[in-house]
Amino acid sequence: MSRMRKLVVAGALALGIASPGFAAEAPKPPSQSWGFEGLFGTYDRASLQRGYQVYKEVCASCHSLGQIRYRDLGVSPGGIGLGYSEDEVKAIAAEFKVMDGPNDNGEMFERTARPADRLHSPFANEKAARSANNGAYPPDLSLIVEARKNGADYLYALLTGYKDPPAGVTLNEGMHYNAWFPGFQIAMGSPLSDDRVTYGDGTKATVSQMARDVTVFLAWASEPNLEQRKALGLKVILFLIILSGILYAAKRKIWSDVH
Amino acid sequence: MAQNNGFFENPTVKWIEHRLPIFSFLDHSLGSQYPTPRNLNYWWNFGSLAGFMLVVMILSGVFLAMNYTPHVDHAFGSVERIMRDVNYGWLIRYIHMNGASMFFIVVYIHIFRGLYFGSYKPPREILWWLGIVILLLMMATAFMGYVLPWGQMSFWGATVITNLFSAIPLVGDKIVTLLWGGFSVDNATLNRFFALHYLLPFVIAGVVVLHIWALHVHGSNNPLGIDARGPQDKIPFHPYYTVKDAFGLAVFMIFFMFFVFFAPNFFGEPDNYIPANPMVTPAHIVPEWYFLPFYAILRSVTFNILFIDAKLGGVLAMFGSILILFLLPWLDTSRVRSGRFRPVFKVFYWLFFVVCMLLGWVGGQPADATAAGIPLLRIGQVCTFWYFFHFVVVLPLLGWFERPRPLPISISQPVLGGGRIAAAAASKPMEKA
Secondary structure, three states, rough: HEEEHHHHHHHHHOOOOOOOOOOOOOOOOOOOOOOOOOOOOOOHHHHHHHHHHHHHHHHHHHOOOOOOEEHHHOOOOOOOOOOOOOOHHHHHOOOOOEEEEOOOOOEEEEOOOOOOOOOOOOOOOOHHHHOOOOOOOOOOOOOOOOOOOHHHHHHHHOOOOOOOOOOOOOOOOOOOOEEEOOOEEOOOOOOOOOOOOOOOOOOOOHHHHHHHHHHHHHHHHHHHHHHHHHHHHHHHHHHHHHHHHHHHHHHHHHOOOOO | HHHHHHHOHHHHHHHHHHHOOOOHHHHHHHHHEEEEEEOHHHHHHHHHHHHHHHHHHHHHHHHOOOOOOOOOOOOOOOOOOHHHHHHHHHHHHHHHHHHHHHHHHHHHHHHHHHHHHHOOOOOOOOHHHHHHHHHHHHHHHHHHHHHHOEEEEHHHHHHHHHHHHHHHHOOOHHHHHHHHHHOOOOOHHEEEHHHHHHHHHHHHHHHHHHHHHHHHHHHHOOOOOOOOOOOHEEEEHHHHHHHHHHHHHHHHHHHHHHHHHHHEEEEEOOOHHOEEOOOOOOOOOOOHHHHEEEEEEEEOOOOOOOOOOOOHHHHOOOOOHHHHHHHHHHHHOOOOOOOHHOOHHHHHHHHHHHHHHHHHHHOOOOOOOOOEEEEEEHHHHHHHHHHHHHHHHHHOOOOOOHOOOOOOOOOOOOOOOHHHHHHHHHHHHOOOO
């Protein structure tokens, strides 16, 4: 057992989340109200599109979104996309280049991205990402909402939670203080500031607005099938309730001569 | 399939029956020719629910396997592909994921029902043993299944649990190497776990057949724990219990499907949505909830016992906590099966239940956590002690010292002097018209 505990502590230290002077556990982030919660939850399309804009113009300079393809941004039969038309999706994809090949001459070549391609990744690999980011690795954001405790609440709190460190706290070289990050020091500097992006629909780009929009977008990226799942779930549960009622009546009838 | 509806008169049925008597086999197994105690309550639904869950897991698992890639570089991505690109892949995976939890919920209730009503007592000891074998196989299967998505908890859970075997003296390290197929949890480990995860459910199905076979020899125990005295105590399984099981199944499905559709990640750990990384250890490595009581027992042995060091002691306690169930039919010395007629046993039964719940809670907390100033480790140790004390001391002594309440004369006459049930039973023997 002690070997395992040592392993865990060593790992935590290596991560920098249990460095002396810092509590390893961050407090529970305040609960926000999200449109995709609850039995009837859906994603707000306008918020999703604004969130994608924030991702594209801010986050995407360091973070990949490797599970998402350009076509996912469009409209799909399940109604799970971001709502862009087919032409808009083609136009979005066409802004990026991807490496393809080898061609018939055995050479790799660059071509314009197509809707079926995965979203452009800012770095070729993890080493390149670390080297460009002072040794820190900006994680892929495809599952960031599902992969964190308190998911969307945590992400929103993190993006809006940058502060000056309290007295007596010294940060490591190149680190930033964040009240919601485990260990309280995070390599990513505050990514959002007022008017960092200009929204096409006239929404004012405050830090909290952008944080909200990009959180909704990343929640969608984590679970693009959420709307389809909940809609089907309601039908299934309703069916089962009726079925239970019928079977209960059948049971009563059949057992009537035993009781 | 009752004999009077003409089913067995049908020429096609007759032709088949003459060559392979499968219909009468079914009728004797789960049909109108299988006499069942008339007084089974809803706790007896959980056996058929467990059988149903095994089928659900095998079916959903087969479809997942068609789209899954057991390779360290592709496993996580292939699971995400199932979630995003495979038609209804998210549904199949959420059914399988939550199905594992449902399977354990159902089986644990099934076991605690057996513990309360003395279903392990003669002549059902082998039936009970086969149940424990199924539980052990389920645990192995669930553990290896959790490794397959190759997330952080998959990897580190596999590392911690396989390392336990290194505590075995002399051959421990060799066993670990064999489990890993190398010198760390890696691609070879993932490959063999996938192969075994696909294999073991069919082994479970085989043992389930034995379990049901053993059940059919003496039939189900019942809430009164007394043997049937005659046909008036029994009713045919079909249609009485087929319809009761069907109703129970529908209600259970509401519960199951609620999690699948509205809280699919409720039982999971967020960390398992981070791809496995051997260089980064999660802050808290926790197994799935259904292993937590055993995990707490494992962690509560923090001291050496004579020549047994703490690690080996923990492993022995953990496996011992299940293996001791094999001895239960002899540790419980009371001749009365049902807890209903055992006033003192009842108290200890619920105490034991609370202890198991506490163990589960302690197992899910960090090793150094405290509650109200008490280190959880201490609570875990007290509960571990009581877990074994219950089996080794309480149950043997209870049989000697407890004065059970008088047993009813028969199932159809549970209250002395009869009553409406007795009257109805007298007029209705074991035939469904």
